[in-house]
Amino acid sequence: MTTESRPAAGKIVYTYTDEAPLLATYSFLPIVQAYAKQAGVEVETRDISLAGRILAQFPETLGDERVEDALAELGQMATTPEANIIKLPNISASVPQLKAAIAELQAAGYAIPDYPEEPTTDAERTARAAYDKVKGSAVNPVLREGNSDRRAPSAVKNYAKAHPHRMGEWSADSKTEVATMGAADFRSNEQSVVIPAADSLTIRLRTADGTTVLKDGLAVEAGEVVDATFLSVAALHTFLAEQIQRAKDTGVLFSAHLKATMMKVSDPIIFGHIVEAFLPEVFERYGAELKAAGLSTRDGLGGILAGLDGLEHGAEIKAAVEKGLADGPALAMVDSDRGITNLHVPSDVIIDASMPAMIRIGGHMWGPDGAEHDTLAVIPDSSYAGVYQAVIEDCKAKGALDPATMGSVPNVGLMARKAEEYGSHDKTFEIPAAGTVEVVSGSGEVLMSHDVEAGDIWRACQTKDAPIRDWVGLAVRRARESGAPAVFWLDETRAHDKNLIAKVEEYLPEHDTEGLEILVMNPAEATQYSLDRIREGLDTISVTGNVLRDYNTDLFPILEVGTSAKMLSIVPLMNGGGLFETGAGGSAPKHVQQLLAENYLRWDSLGEFFALAASFEHLAKVEDNARARVLADTLDRATETFLNEDKGPTRRIGGIDNRGSHFYLALYWAQELAQQTEDAALAEIFRPLAAKLAADEATIVDEMLAVQGNPADVGGYYWPDGDKAAKVMRPSATLNAAIDAL
Numbered sequence: 056m057t058t059e060s061r062p063a064a065g066k067i068v069y070t071y072t073d074e075a076p077l078l079a080t081y082s083f084l085p086i087v088q089a090y091a092k093q094a095g096v097e098v099e100t101r102d103i104s105l106a107g108r109i110l111a112q113f114p115e116t117l118g119d120e121r122v123e124d125a126l127a128e129l130g131q132m133a134t135t136p137e138a139n140i141i142k143l144p145n146i147s148a149s150v151p152q153l154k155a156a157i158a159e160l161q162a163a164g165y166a167i168p169d170y171p172e173e174p175t176t177d178a179e180r181t182a183r184a185a186y187d188k189v190k191g192s193a194v195n196p197v198l199r200e201g202n203s204d205r206r207a208p209s210a211v212k213n214y215a216k217a218h219p220h221r222m223g224e225w226s227a228d229s230k231t232e233v234a235t236m237g238a239a240d241f242r243s244n245e246q247s248v249v250i251p252a253a254d255s256l257t258i259r260l261r262t263a264d265g266t267t268v269l270k271d272g273l274a275v276e277a278g279e280v281v282d283a284t285f286l287s288v289a290a291l292h293t294f295l296a297e298q299i300q301r302a303k304d305t306g307v308l309f310s311a312h313l314k315a316t317m318m319k320v321s322d323p324i325i326f327g328h329i330v331e332a333f334l335p336e337v338f339e340r341y342g343a344e345l346k347a348a349g350l351s352t353r354d355g356l357g358g359i360l361a362g363l364d365g366l367e368h369g370a371e372i373k374a375a376v377e378k379g380l381a382d383g384p385a386l387a388m389v390d391s392d393r394g395i396t397n398l399h400v401p402s403d404v405i406i407d408a409s410m411p412a413m414i415r416i417g418g419h420m421w422g423p424d425g426a427e428h429d430t431l432a433v434i435p436d437s438s439y440a441g442v443y444q445a446v447i448e449d450c451k452a453k454g455a456l457d458p459a460t461m462g463s464v465p466n467v468g469l470m471a472r473k474a475e476e477y478g479s480h481d482k483t484f485e486i487p488a489a490g491t492v493e494v495v496s497g498s499g500e501v502l503m504s505h506d507v508e509a510g511d512i513w514r515a516c517q518t519k520d521a522p523i524r525d526w527v528g529l530a531v532r533r534a535r536e537s538g539a540p541a542v543f544w545l546d547e548t549r550a551h552d553k554n555l556i557a558k559v560e561e562y563l564p565e566h567d568t569e570g571l572e573i574l575v576m577n578p579a580e581a582t583q584y585s586l587d588r589i590r591e592g593l594d595t596i597s598v599t600g601n602v603l604r605d606y607n608t609d610l611f612p613i614l615e616v617g618t619s620a621k622m623l624s625i626v627p628l629m630n631g632g633g634l635f636e637t638g639a640g641g642s643a644p645k646h647v648q649q650l651l652a653e654n655y656l657r658w659d660s661l662g663e664f665f666a667l668a669a670s671f672e673h674l675a676k677v678e679d680n681a682r683a684r685v686l687a688d689t690l691d692r693a694t695e696t697f698l699n700e701d702k703g704p705t706r707r708i709g710g711i712d713n714r715g716s717h718f719y720l721a722l723y724w725a726q727e728l729a730q731q732t733e734d735a736a737l738a739e740i741f742r743p744l745a746a747k748l749a750a751d752e753a754t755i756v757d758e759m760l761a762v763q764g765n766p767a768d769v770g771g772y773y774w775p776d777g778d779k780a781a782k783v784m785r786p787s788a789t790l791n792a793a794i795d796a797l
Contacts, residue, residue, distance in 0.1 A: 138632025223417025468604025
């Protein structure tokens with residue numbers, strides 16, 4: 056090829072993450088790199104796994120084993136026009152997951168400190184601060200230098216309509232309900248201000264003993280929305296006691312639904328209070344002994360039970376727990392066969408996955424008897440609980456939604472530059488003593504204040520003006536492109552939302568909205584409006600803040616297409632780059648367990664296929680790379696064939712798994728490239744590969760099936776060995792030779 060005809064250069068950064076998505080990458084990435092190379096596109100990798108992020112925090116102690124801070128590097132890259140990042144699901148680390156990863160790395164010989172529950176020395180405080188940077192959804196706010204555009208691709212939606220997934224039946228007399236506080240919670244106590252000019256704020260607690268600075272030097276920009284609120288723990292305990300009794304009286308399962316990963320400070324505390332409220336006699340009698348042993352309810356009931364061996368009253372405590380569980384209402388179960396309850400691990404029941412799953416199967420969760428039952432879904436904070444209650448009431452009145460006919464609810468989400476990162480930052484505090492928390496300007500003016508009691512949970516968040524403006528523009532653009540109404544899910548009676556509504560009204564006139572339907576509704580009303588349209592087969596764009604973005608992009612996809620992992624998730628970065636996310640990873644842990652036991656990985660990489668096509672499309676535009684455009688178009692067509700031919704991982708061992716699905720995607724993609732006419736030279740390159748993969752199909756599938764049924768060794772759960780993982784995930788020598796020869 057002459058220099059003049061060589062395609063333009065370009066680079067895609069593909070992220071190594073965790074669990075099933077990471078393992079799938081060992082299989083899929085060689086295919087991606089081989090195909091991309093033919094368009095002059097380099098596909099690099101960066102490790103942003105939980106283990107990698109942990110190791111990056113301790114360069115001094117690791118010496119020659121130090122790991123570069125890939126997340127910080129990508130954070131800088133995301134602010135540049137040339138950014139093109141494919142981000143796979145990563146672990147949003149809860150404390151139990153963090154501790155498990157630390158233990159695995161220590162066992163592998165890495166000199167990193169233990170996680171200090173209650174730091175007392177400078178070294179422990181330093182270690183705790185380092186680990187706090189890794190907790191929760193730490194990756195997302197760093198990379199998300201743009202707002203979210205998330206929707207079901209037409210190929211996925213068409214497939215779901217032609218092959219609808221099973222939906223449980225709803226009964227009008229279902230006892231399933233949402234229980235929420237509605238008073239003395241984050242929603243009702245919220246205050247909000249718009250900052251008039253750049254400033255530096257201080258958060259302080261005034262008590263009878265003096266004033267403590269909780270946070271100082273909090274930089275804010277002109278036009279920024281700053282909120283503050285708190286949840287009363289006394290009111291929480293009263294509420295929980297009432298709901299536990301209510302569940303028992305009505306004979307339904309008790310279930311709690313939080314986000315102890317994203318809301319990494321507040322929700323683990325709330326989770327701990329729920330565990331204590333469910334077993335009050337246990338913690339009244341043995342709480343001091345458990346605390347002295349380092350056993351915290353915030354890590355869940357499972358951690359407490361696992362730590363009882365060696366305690367003076369360990370057997371007594373276990374018996375007391377068992378009695379408390381028997382005397383209370385039946386608990387919803389994560390795994391009834393293994394006795395894993397809703398209260399065992401805070402990261403096991405995450406609201407944005409658990410509530411849609413419950414709704415999808417008819418308002419049921421699994422009970423201790425292994426059967427489905429109606430449930431009382433306890434969502435303490437009332438900010439968005441009404442969304443789920445609205446869906447439940449609609450299903451009770453009208454029956455289950457029908458995936459074969461229902462419309463769609465794509466989302467435009469406000470998340471750029473850490474917008475609305477409630478609970479995922481250093482502005483959430485468990486109040487140590489009664490007093491008044493104040494947010495104070497640089498001039499000393501008290502902007503917001505709350506009277507609080509010891510143990511209350513106080514938190515603040517920031518939402519910068521530029522992301523709000525960009526969010527409004529993205530909503531209008533999506534409404535124009537799709538022809539669907541765009542609904543801002545904002546409640547004028549809520550302090551934060553009232554300020555956002557004013558900004559929406561200010562920025563909408565900057566855009567051509569003629570002929571568009573742009574609405575503002577509170578979340579419960581917007582839910583009902585969207586449901587009414589869904590049942591008519593119509594689409595409605597939900598334009599939401601960050602938390603509702605998280606909830607809606609699981610709720611509606613799980614009902615529409617059976618999973619949120621098949622969504623196209625584009626983040627148009629504010630400085631011109633692109634971030635392409637591949638879907639949710641809630642099912643990732645159980646898939647890894649199956650691989651390790653049976654050498655079978657059920658993870659579906661469809662989200663990766665869609666993200667990759669969008670990434671090539673973006674690169675084609677910014678680099679003027681015609682071949683990248685051909686790769687994008689042919690990959691889209693190949694993915695549609697992949698769906699129609701039903702080549703996703705089968706449900707059970709004995710069929711093709713994730714690795715087999717990658718082979719078929721490679722086959723269909725090569726065939727599309729071979730027969731396209733936009734680039735004759737590219738067609739010539741892929742014609743022999745397409746022919747070889749088709750001819751060797753039976754051999755390749757047999758080589759992949761042959762490894763199933765035996766344990767697999769990848770060298771670690773959080774920090775797998777690259778060579779071992781690649782060997783497990785590339786079991787077909789025939790396929791490997793064909794791809795590597797390209």
